[in-house]
Amino acid sequence: MTEAAKELRKELLRTSALGRDGNLQSGFSSLEILWTLYDRVLRVTPGTAADPGRDRFVLSKGQSTEALLAVLARKGFLPQEELKTFCQYDSRIAMQADRTKLPVEISAGSLGHGLPMAAGMAWAGRILGRKGRVFALVGDGEMNEGTMWEALLFAASEGLNRLTVIIDDNGSIGRLIDMGDMRAKLEAFGFETAVVDGHDEEALAEALSAEHARPLAVIAKTVRGYGSKTLMEDRSWFHRYPKEEELPALLAEVDAFDSGKEAVR
Amino acid sequence: MRKAMVNAVSAMLRGHEDTALLLVDIGVWAFRDVLAAYPQRAKNIGIFEDGTVSLAAGLSLAGVTPTVYGISPFIAQRALEQLKLDFVYQKTGGNFITTGASYDFSTLGYSHYCPEDVATLRLLPGMEIVAPGTPEQFTALFDACWNDGRPTYFRMTDHCNQTRAAVEFGKAAVLRRGSRATVIAAAEALDATLAACGGLDVTVLYYTTLAPFDGETLRREYAGGKVFVSTPFYEGSLTADIMQALSGRPVRLAEAGVPLEVLRTYGTKREKDAGLGLDAPGIRQRLESFLRQ
Incomplete structure:
Protein backbone atom coordinates (compact mmCIF):
# COMPACT_ATOMS: atom_id res chain seq x y z
CA MET A 1 0.00 0.00 0.00
CA THR A 2 1.36 3.42 -0.92
CA GLU A 3 1.88 6.15 1.65
CA ALA A 4 -0.82 8.23 -0.04
CA ALA A 5 -3.29 5.35 0.25
CA LYS A 6 -2.45 4.94 3.94
CA GLU A 7 -2.87 8.65 4.62
CA LEU A 8 -6.22 8.71 2.81
CA ARG A 9 -7.49 5.72 4.80
CA LYS A 10 -6.53 7.42 8.03
CA GLU A 11 -8.28 10.56 6.79
CA LEU A 12 -11.41 8.49 6.25
CA LEU A 13 -11.26 7.08 9.76
CA ARG A 14 -10.90 10.56 11.28
CA THR A 15 -13.64 12.00 9.03
CA SER A 16 -16.01 9.21 9.98
CA ALA A 17 -15.30 9.61 13.67
CA LEU A 18 -16.04 13.34 13.48
CA GLY A 19 -19.16 12.95 11.32
CA ARG A 20 -20.34 9.92 13.28
CA ASP A 21 -21.21 7.95 10.17
CA GLY A 22 -19.38 5.89 7.62
CA ASN A 23 -19.27 3.16 4.99
CA LEU A 24 -15.62 2.49 5.69
CA GLN A 25 -15.44 -1.02 4.28
CA SER A 26 -16.61 0.28 0.95
CA GLY A 27 -14.38 3.35 1.08
CA PHE A 28 -11.32 1.25 1.88
CA SER A 29 -12.24 -1.15 -0.91
CA SER A 30 -12.43 1.64 -3.51
CA LEU A 31 -9.57 3.74 -2.25
CA GLU A 32 -6.79 2.85 -4.67
CA ILE A 33 -9.21 2.99 -7.59
CA LEU A 34 -10.35 6.51 -6.70
CA TRP A 35 -6.87 7.74 -5.90
CA THR A 36 -5.37 6.32 -9.10
CA LEU A 37 -8.11 7.90 -11.19
CA TYR A 38 -7.58 11.39 -9.78
CA ASP A 39 -3.82 11.08 -9.38
CA ARG A 40 -2.88 9.50 -12.68
CA VAL A 41 -5.75 8.96 -15.10
CA LEU A 42 -8.43 11.65 -15.21
CA ARG A 43 -7.68 14.77 -17.19
CA VAL A 44 -9.43 17.12 -14.82
CA THR A 45 -8.19 19.58 -12.21
CA PRO A 46 -9.95 21.99 -9.87
CA GLY A 47 -9.36 24.62 -12.57
CA THR A 48 -10.98 22.56 -15.33
CA ALA A 49 -13.77 20.98 -13.29
CA ALA A 50 -16.38 22.89 -15.31
CA ASP A 51 -14.65 22.52 -18.68
CA PRO A 52 -17.06 20.81 -21.11
CA GLY A 53 -14.24 18.70 -22.55
CA ARG A 54 -12.99 17.38 -19.20
CA ASP A 55 -12.78 13.72 -18.31
CA ARG A 56 -15.76 12.86 -16.14
CA PHE A 57 -15.82 10.55 -13.18
CA VAL A 58 -19.19 9.16 -12.08
CA LEU A 59 -19.41 7.46 -8.71
CA SER A 60 -22.24 5.00 -9.24
CA LYS A 61 -21.63 3.08 -5.99
CA GLY A 62 -22.45 5.94 -3.67
CA GLN A 63 -21.24 4.06 -0.57
CA SER A 64 -17.70 5.08 -1.53
CA THR A 65 -18.51 8.80 -1.39
CA GLU A 66 -16.47 9.36 1.74
CA ALA A 67 -13.37 8.02 0.01
CA LEU A 68 -14.08 10.17 -3.02
CA LEU A 69 -14.34 13.25 -0.80
CA ALA A 70 -10.97 12.50 0.79
CA VAL A 71 -9.39 12.12 -2.65
CA LEU A 72 -11.05 15.32 -3.90
CA ALA A 73 -9.75 17.21 -0.88
CA ARG A 74 -6.24 15.84 -1.41
CA LYS A 75 -6.39 17.02 -5.03
CA GLY A 76 -7.64 20.50 -4.16
CA PHE A 77 -11.25 20.17 -5.33
CA LEU A 78 -12.39 21.09 -1.86
CA PRO A 79 -10.54 22.45 1.16
CA GLN A 80 -8.90 19.77 3.30
CA GLU A 81 -10.30 21.46 6.40
CA GLU A 82 -13.84 20.99 5.11
CA LEU A 83 -13.64 17.23 5.70
CA LYS A 84 -14.11 18.07 9.37
CA THR A 85 -17.67 19.21 8.60
CA PHE A 86 -18.64 15.72 7.40
CA CYS A 87 -22.36 15.06 7.89
CA GLN A 88 -23.04 18.29 9.79
CA TYR A 89 -26.45 19.88 9.22
CA ASP A 90 -25.31 22.66 6.92
CA SER A 91 -22.25 20.92 5.47
CA ARG A 92 -21.62 20.44 1.78
CA ILE A 93 -20.39 16.91 2.40
CA ALA A 94 -22.04 13.80 3.79
CA MET A 95 -22.43 10.09 3.13
CA GLN A 96 -23.62 10.77 -0.40
CA ALA A 97 -22.55 13.67 -2.59
CA ASP A 98 -24.82 16.40 -3.95
CA ARG A 99 -23.61 17.77 -7.26
CA THR A 100 -25.33 21.09 -6.63
CA LYS A 101 -22.94 21.61 -3.69
CA LEU A 102 -19.73 19.92 -4.84
CA PRO A 103 -17.52 19.49 -7.91
CA VAL A 104 -18.77 15.95 -8.57
CA GLU A 105 -20.50 14.80 -11.72
CA ILE A 106 -23.62 13.29 -10.16
CA SER A 107 -25.57 13.19 -6.93
CA ALA A 108 -25.50 9.50 -6.13
CA GLY A 109 -27.10 7.32 -3.49
CA SER A 110 -29.49 4.92 -5.16
CA LEU A 111 -27.72 2.08 -6.91
CA GLY A 112 -28.20 1.42 -10.60
CA HIS A 113 -28.28 5.06 -11.70
CA GLY A 114 -24.68 6.17 -12.17
CA LEU A 115 -23.65 3.77 -14.91
CA PRO A 116 -26.55 4.57 -17.27
CA MET A 117 -25.97 8.27 -16.61
CA ALA A 118 -22.29 7.83 -17.42
CA ALA A 119 -23.27 6.08 -20.66
CA GLY A 120 -25.47 9.10 -21.45
CA MET A 121 -22.52 11.40 -20.82
CA ALA A 122 -20.32 9.36 -23.14
CA TRP A 123 -23.07 9.53 -25.77
CA ALA A 124 -23.29 13.32 -25.33
CA GLY A 125 -19.54 13.56 -25.80
CA ARG A 126 -19.87 11.80 -29.12
CA ILE A 127 -22.76 14.04 -30.23
CA LEU A 128 -20.83 17.17 -29.34
CA GLY A 129 -17.50 15.90 -30.68
CA ARG A 130 -15.69 16.09 -27.36
CA LYS A 131 -12.52 14.25 -26.46
CA GLY A 132 -13.27 13.72 -22.78
CA ARG A 133 -13.61 10.22 -21.41
CA VAL A 134 -16.15 9.01 -18.88
CA PHE A 135 -15.33 6.63 -16.04
CA ALA A 136 -17.95 5.04 -13.82
CA LEU A 137 -17.11 3.23 -10.60
CA VAL A 138 -19.71 0.61 -9.75
CA GLY A 139 -19.93 -2.07 -7.11
CA ASP A 140 -20.12 -5.75 -7.91
CA GLY A 141 -23.22 -5.90 -5.71
CA GLU A 142 -24.67 -3.06 -7.76
CA MET A 143 -24.48 -5.34 -10.79
CA ASN A 144 -27.65 -6.95 -9.43
CA GLU A 145 -29.57 -3.92 -10.71
CA GLY A 146 -31.22 -4.38 -14.11
CA THR A 147 -30.44 -0.84 -15.20
CA MET A 148 -26.72 -1.68 -15.10
CA TRP A 149 -27.15 -4.32 -17.76
CA GLU A 150 -29.45 -2.04 -19.75
CA ALA A 151 -26.65 0.52 -19.78
CA LEU A 152 -24.05 -2.06 -20.76
CA LEU A 153 -26.23 -3.25 -23.65
CA PHE A 154 -26.69 0.30 -24.88
CA ALA A 155 -23.05 1.31 -24.48
CA ALA A 156 -21.79 -1.76 -26.33
CA SER A 157 -24.43 -1.52 -29.02
CA GLU A 158 -23.46 2.11 -29.61
CA GLY A 159 -19.75 1.39 -29.34
CA LEU A 160 -19.23 4.12 -26.73
CA ASN A 161 -15.48 3.68 -26.63
CA ARG A 162 -14.89 6.66 -24.36
CA LEU A 163 -16.73 4.89 -21.57
CA THR A 164 -14.91 2.85 -18.94
CA VAL A 165 -16.75 0.91 -16.26
CA ILE A 166 -14.73 -0.02 -13.20
CA ILE A 167 -16.21 -2.74 -11.05
CA ASP A 168 -15.06 -2.59 -7.45
CA ASP A 169 -15.32 -6.35 -7.11
CA ASN A 170 -15.07 -6.97 -3.40
CA GLY A 171 -17.17 -10.09 -3.35
CA SER A 172 -20.39 -8.43 -2.26
CA ILE A 173 -22.62 -10.11 -4.77
CA GLY A 174 -21.35 -13.60 -4.05
CA ARG A 175 -23.16 -13.39 -0.72
CA LEU A 176 -26.41 -12.80 -2.60
CA ILE A 177 -26.50 -14.80 -5.81
CA ASP A 178 -24.08 -16.75 -7.91
CA MET A 179 -23.03 -14.19 -10.48
CA GLY A 180 -21.01 -16.69 -12.45
CA ASP A 181 -18.15 -15.38 -14.54
CA MET A 182 -18.45 -11.57 -14.51
CA ARG A 183 -15.72 -11.11 -17.09
CA ALA A 184 -17.33 -13.56 -19.51
CA LYS A 185 -20.66 -11.80 -19.07
CA LEU A 186 -19.17 -8.39 -19.80
CA GLU A 187 -17.38 -9.71 -22.87
CA ALA A 188 -20.57 -11.35 -24.05
CA PHE A 189 -22.19 -7.92 -23.74
CA GLY A 190 -19.53 -6.50 -26.06
CA PHE A 191 -17.08 -4.89 -23.67
CA GLU A 192 -13.33 -5.11 -23.72
CA THR A 193 -12.26 -6.30 -20.30
CA ALA A 194 -9.33 -6.33 -17.96
CA VAL A 195 -8.99 -7.88 -14.52
CA VAL A 196 -6.59 -6.23 -12.12
CA ASP A 197 -5.64 -6.15 -8.47
CA GLY A 198 -7.81 -3.25 -7.30
CA HIS A 199 -5.33 -2.27 -4.61
CA ASP A 200 -2.35 -2.06 -6.98
CA GLU A 201 -2.08 1.52 -8.22
CA GLU A 202 0.37 0.64 -11.00
CA ALA A 203 -1.87 -2.10 -12.38
CA LEU A 204 -4.94 0.14 -12.12
CA ALA A 205 -3.23 3.05 -13.88
CA GLU A 206 -2.14 0.79 -16.70
CA ALA A 207 -5.56 -0.81 -17.18
CA LEU A 208 -7.42 2.50 -16.97
CA SER A 209 -5.12 4.27 -19.40
CA ALA A 210 -5.09 1.53 -22.04
CA GLU A 211 -6.45 2.29 -25.49
CA HIS A 212 -9.71 0.54 -26.26
CA ALA A 213 -11.79 0.40 -29.40
CA ARG A 214 -14.94 -0.76 -27.61
CA PRO A 215 -16.23 0.34 -24.22
CA LEU A 216 -13.97 -0.98 -21.48
CA ALA A 217 -14.80 -2.79 -18.27
CA VAL A 218 -12.07 -3.08 -15.67
CA ILE A 219 -12.81 -5.62 -12.98
CA ALA A 220 -10.82 -4.47 -9.96
CA LYS A 221 -10.42 -7.28 -7.48
CA THR A 222 -10.68 -5.70 -4.07
CA VAL A 223 -11.23 -6.55 -0.42
CA ARG A 224 -13.81 -4.85 1.76
CA GLY A 225 -12.10 -2.84 4.41
CA TYR A 226 -8.69 -3.37 2.80
CA GLY A 227 -5.98 -1.71 4.84
CA SER A 228 -7.43 -2.47 8.27
CA LYS A 229 -7.48 -5.90 9.80
CA THR A 230 -10.56 -5.06 11.85
CA LEU A 231 -12.53 -3.66 8.94
CA MET A 232 -11.64 -6.67 6.80
CA GLU A 233 -12.74 -9.19 9.38
CA ASP A 234 -15.72 -7.63 11.12
CA ARG A 235 -18.89 -7.38 9.02
CA SER A 236 -20.44 -4.82 11.33
CA TRP A 237 -18.14 -2.21 9.79
CA PHE A 238 -20.20 -2.01 6.63
CA HIS A 239 -22.10 0.87 8.18
CA ARG A 240 -20.65 2.25 11.36
CA TYR A 241 -18.14 4.82 12.51
CA PRO A 242 -15.17 4.63 14.87
CA LYS A 243 -15.85 5.82 18.37
CA GLU A 244 -13.24 8.13 19.79
CA GLU A 245 -11.67 5.40 21.89
CA GLU A 246 -11.49 3.01 18.89
CA LEU A 247 -9.75 5.50 16.63
CA PRO A 248 -6.11 5.20 17.77
CA ALA A 249 -6.06 1.42 17.32
CA LEU A 250 -7.66 1.63 13.89
CA LEU A 251 -5.21 4.32 12.76
CA ALA A 252 -2.33 2.17 14.01
CA GLU A 253 -3.70 -0.82 12.10
CA VAL A 254 -3.57 1.13 8.86
CA ASP A 255 -0.01 2.24 9.58
CA ALA A 256 1.04 -1.33 10.34
CA PHE A 257 -0.81 -2.86 7.40
CA ASP A 258 1.46 -5.04 5.34
CA SER A 259 -0.08 -5.52 1.93
CA GLY A 260 2.36 -8.34 1.15
CA LYS A 261 0.71 -10.52 3.77
CA GLU A 262 -2.86 -9.67 2.81
CA ALA A 263 -3.25 -11.30 -0.55
CA VAL A 264 -6.16 -10.08 -2.60
CA ARG A 265 -8.53 -12.81 -3.61
CA MET B 1 -51.71 16.09 -31.45
CA ARG B 2 -49.16 13.42 -32.34
CA LYS B 3 -48.48 15.17 -35.63
CA ALA B 4 -47.98 18.50 -33.88
CA MET B 5 -45.69 16.77 -31.39
CA VAL B 6 -43.60 15.15 -34.13
CA ASN B 7 -43.34 18.50 -35.91
CA ALA B 8 -42.34 20.40 -32.78
CA VAL B 9 -39.72 17.84 -31.71
CA SER B 10 -38.38 17.56 -35.26
CA ALA B 11 -38.04 21.35 -35.48
CA MET B 12 -36.11 21.30 -32.21
CA LEU B 13 -33.75 18.62 -33.55
CA ARG B 14 -33.21 20.46 -36.81
CA GLY B 15 -32.55 23.77 -35.16
CA HIS B 16 -30.33 22.69 -32.29
CA GLU B 17 -27.38 20.35 -32.55
CA ASP B 18 -27.26 19.94 -28.79
CA THR B 19 -30.62 18.15 -28.58
CA ALA B 20 -31.45 14.46 -28.72
CA LEU B 21 -34.50 12.25 -29.11
CA LEU B 22 -34.82 8.89 -27.38
CA LEU B 23 -37.59 6.56 -28.50
CA VAL B 24 -38.45 3.47 -26.52
CA ASP B 25 -39.61 1.59 -29.59
CA ILE B 26 -42.72 3.67 -30.16
CA GLY B 27 -43.20 6.55 -32.61
CA VAL B 28 -40.54 5.08 -34.87
CA TRP B 29 -42.54 5.48 -38.06
CA ALA B 30 -43.73 8.97 -37.16
CA PHE B 31 -40.17 10.11 -36.47
CA ARG B 32 -38.59 8.27 -39.43
CA ASP B 33 -37.31 11.49 -41.03
CA VAL B 34 -35.31 12.73 -38.06
CA LEU B 35 -34.16 9.22 -37.17
CA ALA B 36 -32.64 9.03 -40.64
CA ALA B 37 -31.34 12.61 -40.69
CA TYR B 38 -29.73 12.63 -37.23
CA PRO B 39 -28.76 9.04 -36.44
CA GLN B 40 -26.28 10.14 -33.78
CA ARG B 41 -28.81 11.98 -31.65
CA ALA B 42 -32.23 10.66 -32.65
CA LYS B 43 -32.46 7.01 -31.76
CA ASN B 44 -34.90 4.23 -31.15
CA ILE B 45 -32.87 2.84 -28.30
CA GLY B 46 -35.06 -0.01 -27.12
CA ILE B 47 -37.53 -0.96 -24.47
CA PHE B 48 -36.01 0.00 -21.14
CA GLU B 49 -37.66 3.17 -19.92
CA ASP B 50 -35.92 3.34 -16.55
CA GLY B 51 -32.43 3.07 -18.00
CA THR B 52 -33.44 5.35 -20.84
CA VAL B 53 -34.35 8.15 -18.46
CA SER B 54 -30.95 7.75 -16.77
CA LEU B 55 -29.20 7.86 -20.14
CA ALA B 56 -31.17 11.01 -20.91
CA ALA B 57 -29.97 12.52 -17.64
CA GLY B 58 -26.37 11.78 -18.62
CA LEU B 59 -26.96 13.55 -21.91
CA SER B 60 -28.43 16.51 -20.09
CA LEU B 61 -25.59 16.75 -17.57
CA ALA B 62 -23.08 16.72 -20.41
CA GLY B 63 -24.80 19.46 -22.39
CA VAL B 64 -27.31 17.74 -24.68
CA THR B 65 -31.01 18.42 -24.02
CA PRO B 66 -32.85 15.09 -24.19
CA THR B 67 -36.44 14.39 -25.19
CA VAL B 68 -37.83 10.96 -24.34
CA TYR B 69 -41.05 9.73 -25.92
CA GLY B 70 -42.94 6.87 -24.31
CA ILE B 71 -46.23 5.56 -22.94
CA SER B 72 -47.51 7.37 -19.86
CA PRO B 73 -47.24 4.65 -17.16
CA PHE B 74 -43.85 3.48 -18.40
CA ILE B 75 -42.39 6.96 -18.05
CA ALA B 76 -44.29 8.39 -15.07
CA GLN B 77 -44.17 5.20 -13.02
CA ARG B 78 -41.61 2.72 -14.25
CA ALA B 79 -39.05 5.51 -14.47
CA LEU B 80 -40.28 7.49 -11.48
CA GLU B 81 -37.11 7.07 -9.46
CA GLN B 82 -35.04 8.08 -12.46
CA LEU B 83 -37.10 11.25 -12.87
CA LYS B 84 -36.69 11.97 -9.18
CA LEU B 85 -32.99 11.20 -8.77
CA ASP B 86 -31.50 11.67 -12.22
CA PHE B 87 -33.33 14.86 -13.12
CA VAL B 88 -34.85 16.53 -10.06
CA TYR B 89 -32.00 15.74 -7.65
CA GLN B 90 -29.32 16.54 -10.23
CA LYS B 91 -31.21 19.75 -11.05
CA THR B 92 -31.01 19.23 -14.77
CA GLY B 93 -33.46 19.58 -17.64
CA GLY B 94 -35.15 17.21 -20.07
CA ASN B 95 -38.43 16.49 -21.80
CA PHE B 96 -40.69 13.49 -21.33
CA ILE B 97 -43.50 13.26 -23.82
CA THR B 98 -46.07 10.55 -23.27
CA THR B 99 -48.89 9.03 -25.19
CA GLY B 100 -51.75 7.13 -23.62
CA ALA B 101 -52.95 9.81 -21.21
CA SER B 102 -55.23 8.31 -18.54
CA TYR B 103 -56.76 5.47 -20.55
CA ASP B 104 -56.49 6.32 -24.22
CA PHE B 105 -55.37 2.72 -24.77
CA SER B 106 -58.63 1.54 -23.29
CA THR B 107 -58.51 -1.94 -24.81
CA LEU B 108 -55.01 -2.66 -23.48
CA GLY B 109 -56.05 -2.76 -19.87
CA TYR B 110 -54.80 -1.32 -16.59
CA SER B 111 -51.10 -1.86 -17.41
CA HIS B 112 -51.35 0.88 -20.05
CA TYR B 113 -53.43 3.35 -18.01
CA CYS B 114 -52.03 6.23 -16.03
CA PRO B 115 -54.66 8.47 -14.44
CA GLU B 116 -52.13 8.93 -11.61
CA ASP B 117 -49.34 10.65 -13.53
CA VAL B 118 -50.23 14.15 -12.38
CA ALA B 119 -50.73 13.16 -8.74
CA THR B 120 -47.46 11.24 -8.76
CA LEU B 121 -45.22 13.69 -10.57
CA ARG B 122 -46.45 16.78 -8.73
CA LEU B 123 -44.54 15.47 -5.72
CA LEU B 124 -41.25 15.91 -7.59
CA PRO B 125 -40.09 19.44 -6.71
CA GLY B 126 -39.36 21.48 -9.81
CA MET B 127 -40.93 18.98 -12.21
CA GLU B 128 -43.14 20.72 -14.77
CA ILE B 129 -46.32 18.94 -15.85
CA VAL B 130 -48.21 20.08 -18.90
CA ALA B 131 -51.31 18.51 -20.42
CA PRO B 132 -52.33 20.19 -23.67
CA GLY B 133 -55.79 19.59 -25.05
CA THR B 134 -55.19 20.49 -28.70
CA PRO B 135 -52.30 20.24 -31.18
CA GLU B 136 -51.78 24.01 -31.08
CA GLN B 137 -51.61 23.89 -27.30
CA PHE B 138 -49.00 21.14 -27.46
CA THR B 139 -46.85 23.24 -29.76
CA ALA B 140 -47.18 26.38 -27.64
CA LEU B 141 -46.32 24.55 -24.43
CA PHE B 142 -43.47 22.53 -25.93
CA ASP B 143 -41.90 25.63 -27.44
CA ALA B 144 -42.16 27.39 -24.08
CA CYS B 145 -40.65 24.58 -22.02
CA TRP B 146 -38.33 22.29 -23.93
CA ASN B 147 -35.23 24.34 -23.30
CA ASP B 148 -35.98 25.86 -19.90
CA GLY B 149 -33.45 23.77 -17.97
CA ARG B 150 -36.09 21.88 -16.00
CA PRO B 151 -37.59 18.41 -16.38
CA THR B 152 -40.95 18.71 -18.11
CA TYR B 153 -43.61 16.03 -18.51
CA PHE B 154 -45.81 16.50 -21.57
CA ARG B 155 -48.99 14.48 -21.26
CA MET B 156 -50.45 13.98 -24.72
CA THR B 157 -53.87 12.65 -25.56
CA ASP B 158 -55.45 11.22 -28.69
CA HIS B 159 -58.79 12.74 -27.67
CA CYS B 160 -58.28 16.42 -28.36
CA ASN B 161 -60.75 19.11 -27.42
CA GLN B 162 -62.72 20.76 -30.20
CA THR B 163 -62.65 23.91 -28.12
CA ARG B 164 -59.75 26.12 -29.12
CA ALA B 165 -58.22 28.12 -26.34
CA ALA B 166 -55.03 30.14 -26.29
CA VAL B 167 -52.85 28.83 -23.48
CA GLU B 168 -49.69 30.03 -21.84
CA PHE B 169 -47.26 27.91 -19.83
CA GLY B 170 -47.87 28.24 -16.10
CA LYS B 171 -51.20 30.03 -16.53
CA ALA B 172 -54.80 28.90 -16.37
Missing part, protein backbone atom coordinates in the same frame (compact mmCIF):
# COMPACT_ATOMS: atom_id res chain seq x y z
CA ALA B 173 -56.98 30.31 -19.15
CA VAL B 174 -60.18 32.04 -18.06
CA LEU B 175 -62.79 30.77 -20.52
CA ARG B 176 -66.00 31.99 -18.86
CA ARG B 177 -66.91 34.14 -15.91
CA GLY B 178 -69.87 33.46 -13.61
CA SER B 179 -70.85 33.86 -9.98
CA ARG B 180 -72.03 30.55 -8.54
CA ALA B 181 -68.82 28.50 -8.68
CA THR B 182 -65.42 28.21 -10.24
CA VAL B 183 -65.06 25.18 -12.47
CA ILE B 184 -61.56 23.88 -13.07
CA ALA B 185 -61.22 21.87 -16.26
CA ALA B 186 -57.98 20.19 -17.26
CA ALA B 187 -56.55 18.68 -20.42
CA GLU B 188 -58.97 16.70 -22.60
CA ALA B 189 -61.81 17.08 -20.09
CA LEU B 190 -62.54 20.58 -21.36
CA ASP B 191 -65.12 19.83 -24.06
CA ALA B 192 -67.32 17.70 -21.83
CA THR B 193 -66.91 20.17 -18.98
CA LEU B 194 -67.93 23.17 -21.09
CA ALA B 195 -70.93 21.26 -22.41
CA ALA B 196 -71.86 20.38 -18.83
CA CYS B 197 -71.65 24.04 -17.83
CA GLY B 198 -74.04 25.16 -20.59
CA GLY B 199 -76.50 27.75 -19.27
CA LEU B 200 -74.99 27.71 -15.77
CA ASP B 201 -73.68 30.87 -14.13
CA VAL B 202 -70.14 29.61 -13.40
CA THR B 203 -66.54 30.60 -14.06
CA VAL B 204 -64.52 28.12 -16.11
CA LEU B 205 -60.75 27.96 -15.75
CA TYR B 206 -58.83 25.74 -18.14
CA TYR B 207 -55.58 24.26 -16.86
CA THR B 208 -52.98 22.87 -19.26
CA THR B 209 -50.10 23.43 -16.85
CA LEU B 210 -50.62 21.31 -13.74
CA ALA B 211 -47.23 21.99 -12.19
CA PRO B 212 -46.37 24.61 -11.29
CA PHE B 213 -50.03 25.10 -10.41
CA ASP B 214 -51.43 28.55 -11.16
CA GLY B 215 -52.95 29.41 -7.81
CA GLU B 216 -52.98 33.11 -8.54
CA THR B 217 -55.62 32.87 -11.28
CA LEU B 218 -57.73 30.61 -9.10
CA ARG B 219 -57.58 33.09 -6.20
CA ARG B 220 -58.52 35.94 -8.48
CA GLU B 221 -61.36 34.09 -10.22
CA TYR B 222 -62.73 32.29 -7.16
CA ALA B 223 -66.51 32.55 -7.35
CA GLY B 224 -69.43 31.59 -5.12
CA GLY B 225 -67.29 29.87 -2.49
CA LYS B 226 -67.32 26.70 -4.56
CA VAL B 227 -64.78 24.90 -6.68
CA PHE B 228 -65.77 22.11 -9.03
CA VAL B 229 -62.88 20.11 -10.46
CA SER B 230 -63.28 18.25 -13.73
CA THR B 231 -60.20 16.33 -14.84
CA PRO B 232 -59.28 13.09 -16.61
CA PHE B 233 -56.95 12.28 -13.68
CA TYR B 234 -57.53 10.29 -10.53
CA GLU B 235 -59.77 12.24 -8.15
CA GLY B 236 -57.81 14.35 -5.74
CA SER B 237 -54.87 14.94 -8.05
CA LEU B 238 -55.19 18.73 -7.75
CA THR B 239 -56.87 19.04 -4.35
CA ALA B 240 -53.73 19.98 -2.42
CA ASP B 241 -52.84 22.71 -4.91
CA ILE B 242 -56.37 24.08 -4.91
CA MET B 243 -56.62 24.14 -1.12
CA GLN B 244 -53.22 25.76 -0.84
CA ALA B 245 -54.21 28.43 -3.37
CA LEU B 246 -57.39 29.19 -1.44
CA SER B 247 -55.83 28.87 1.98
CA GLY B 248 -57.68 30.89 4.58
CA ARG B 249 -60.92 31.02 2.61
CA PRO B 250 -63.92 28.78 3.08
CA VAL B 251 -64.06 26.33 0.18
CA ARG B 252 -66.65 23.81 -0.87
CA LEU B 253 -65.17 21.33 -3.29
CA ALA B 254 -66.63 18.72 -5.58
CA GLU B 255 -65.03 16.74 -8.32
CA ALA B 256 -65.60 14.80 -11.50
CA GLY B 257 -62.46 12.73 -11.92
CA VAL B 258 -61.38 9.14 -12.32
CA PRO B 259 -62.26 7.19 -9.17
CA LEU B 260 -59.32 5.57 -7.39
CA GLU B 261 -59.99 2.10 -8.72
CA VAL B 262 -58.26 -0.49 -10.84
CA LEU B 263 -60.12 0.04 -14.11
CA ARG B 264 -61.05 -3.34 -15.52
CA THR B 265 -63.37 -2.33 -18.38
CA TYR B 266 -62.31 -2.15 -22.04
CA GLY B 267 -64.22 -0.62 -24.96
CA THR B 268 -63.44 2.90 -26.11
CA LYS B 269 -62.13 5.83 -24.17
CA ARG B 270 -65.54 7.50 -24.63
CA GLU B 271 -67.32 4.47 -23.21
CA LYS B 272 -65.05 4.57 -20.19
CA ASP B 273 -65.79 8.27 -19.71
CA ALA B 274 -69.50 7.57 -19.82
CA GLY B 275 -69.19 4.60 -17.51
CA LEU B 276 -67.31 6.68 -14.95
CA GLY B 277 -69.72 9.61 -15.26
CA LEU B 278 -67.07 11.76 -16.93
CA ASP B 279 -69.02 12.55 -20.09
CA ALA B 280 -71.01 15.78 -20.38
CA PRO B 281 -74.26 14.42 -18.86
CA GLY B 282 -72.37 12.80 -15.99
CA ILE B 283 -70.42 15.95 -15.21
CA ARG B 284 -73.58 18.06 -15.54
CA GLN B 285 -75.41 15.92 -13.02
CA ARG B 286 -72.63 16.23 -10.44
CA LEU B 287 -72.23 19.94 -11.05
CA GLU B 288 -75.95 20.71 -10.72
CA SER B 289 -76.16 18.70 -7.55
CA PHE B 290 -73.13 20.56 -6.19
CA LEU B 291 -74.60 23.95 -7.08
CA ARG B 292 -77.87 23.09 -5.30
CA GLN B 293 -76.04 22.29 -2.03
